[in-house]
Amino acid sequence: MSARPPARSAESGQASLEVVALLPVVLLVGMLVLQAGAALWTISSTTEAARSAARAYSLGRDPQAAADASLPGGLHAEVSTFGPGHGVQLTVKIPTITPISFGSVVRRVEMP
Numbered sequence: 001m002s003a004r005p006p007a008r009s010a011e012s013g014q015a016s017l018e019v020v021a022l023l024p025v026v027l028l029v030g031m032l033v034l035q036a037g038a039a040l041w042t043i044s045s046t047t048e049a050a051r052s053a054a055r056a057y058s059l060g061r062d063p064q065a066a067a068d069a070s071l072p073g074g075l076h077a078e079v080s081t082f083g084p085g086h087g088v089q090l091t092v093k094i095p096t097i098t099p100i101s102f103g104s105v106v107r108r109v110e111m112p
Helices: 014-058 063-070
Strands: 077-082 086-093 104-111
Touching: 014 063, 014 077, 014 086, 014 104, 063 077, 063 086
Parallel strands: none
Antiparallel strands: 077 086, 086 104
């Protein structure tokens, strides 16, 4: 008795074709999740840096230095002051991971 090779079905190779077709979609979704994480991280960091800059400005110190010290290394703030009180506005560009730019985060804080 001779051994017969197993019969090949018409679906052989279909699974690898499906993986190749879905790979760009999976990569795009992954990049968008990373971009959303970078945006949330920037929002949180900017809020904290604005508070630090306003606190420093109300104490007569440099708000730009306080904002830069409060932000993580990859972020840079543009600081402006406003109002009769001790108001500070920070603008921080969101880092881009995808070709789509998410813009900037602007936070305004005024200390009494």
